[in-house]
Amino acid sequence: MKNLAKHKKNIQTREISVQAIYQLLFDNTISTKKIIKQFQEENSPKRVNFQMFSSYVQEIKNKESYLNAIFEKLEINDIDLIDKAIIFLGIIELEQEKFPKEVTFDECIRLARKFSNPESYKFINACLDKFSKLN
Numbered sequence: 269m270k271n272l273a274k275h276k277k278n279i280q281t282r283e284i285s286v287q288a289i290y291q292l293l294f295d296n297t298i299s300t301k302k303i304i305k306q307f308q309e310e311n312s313p314k315r316v317n318f319q320m321f322s323s324y325v326q327e328i329k330n331k332e333s334y335l336n337a338i339f340e341k342l343e344i345n346d347i348d349l350i351d352k353a354i355i356f357l358g359i360i361e362l363e364q365e366k367f368p369k370e371v372t373f374d375e376c377i378r379l380a381r382k383f384s385n386p387e388s389y390k391f392i393n394a395c396l397d398k399f400s401k402l403n
Contacts, residue, residue: 279375281317282357285324286379289353292329300329328356335359342398351388354379358396369400 288303304322328335335356339347344355358376361367367375373396380389 277315277317278320279378280311280315281320281324282375282379283382284311284316285321285357286350286353286383288321288325289328289356290350292325293349293353293356300326324357324360327360331360338399338402341402342395344395348384348388350384351380351392354384354392355395358392359399362396362400372396 284307288307291303292298292300304318304325307316307321308318338359339345339352339355347355354376357379358372361372361375362369373393376392376396377389380392384392
């Protein structure tokens, strides 16, 4: 039972991470500190791993040029901002290797189904698969 709670916390952390990443991509002038503070005020530490959340947000902000270069290499153009946020999160998770690749793929597909259009999960899965084959 305790293990299940950890998974729920990771799921919730990923969900607010995607929302924060979307916000960063939408308004490039906003600081990571401001976003992190905002989400900490809006969410409970019992439900969200703020260390994991903060690391995602900061790493994506720091690596935004690198991540955009990966998009060029994978020939990803004209993409919805929410899909871009989900793929960015997936790439960061794949690089950090904190979770098995299959977990990252499944979670990104779940996030796409929750936050994006009904068919985008296929595109996101294909993009992450291409990225994982590059490394």
